[in-house]
Amino acid sequence: MQDSLRRFKADIFQALAHPTRIAIIELLEGGELSAGELMERLGMEQANISQHLAVLRSKQLVVNRKAGNQVFYAVRDPIIIKVLALMRRYFQKHLKEALELLSEMDGSSVVQRQ
Amino acid sequence: MQDSLRRFKADIFQALAHPTRIAIIELLEGGELSAGELMERLGMEQANISQHLAVLRSKQLVVNRKAGNQVFYAVRDPIIIKVLALMRRYFQKHLKEALELLSEMDGSSVVQRQ
DNA sequence: ATACTATATTCGAATGTTTGAATATTCCAA
């Protein structure tokens, strides 16, 4: 059980482990939005957004509600929003190192190392 | 910037998105441990633990301290521990659905669907 | 019925992650 609990947590982190999906959750922090609105605000392919929404749905991080033609999405549990808020705090706290990490990831590093 | 911030967050979630790495962080919640102790308690291959530690190090989720022969690891920032604590709350709150999700993942589902 | 709009799914190529086996490094002790 210990291990499958950890698999469960890992799967949720996995679902959060993509910039587009984080953007979706952050957009939904202000309340529910339709798939189309998410698509517009993110400026990405329709299919791509829909695929990311499918990931978030499959891990139950979001719930959806059909209204006629459209499908509205919302974050299922505010705990997830809290998790992202903690991440923001973490980022701010470690801003300097975070920026160094980011530039290394870019391959545009200006950071000294010995 | 908005987007690279999200890439940063996504990378941290990615680092947490593995049961073994979650186990490592949870073991470290009680204080620092050597790589060897982690290996023993997790009962996994030496190389495997070391690789997972390398992932956690590269995203700066843990810090390490060499002491003679050994390397001791610790969680860098308690915020990460808080994140995992939130996940525990989330899990407890959604225990029923979580169990269903887990059994689906196992392929050993006993859950009814229509 | 037909056409239109909104959303979802499937497919395959590209890319990234995970693993154990083998090997390397580092430190200490004899």
Next chain:
DNA sequence: TTGGAATATTCAAACATTCGAATATAGTAT
């Protein structure tokens, strides 16, 4: 300085994720 213990790295195979293009479904209006 040789040997052993602790840890890290490299490699390649297996597996998973991501993307856009194409296609499917479902609702609404004509």
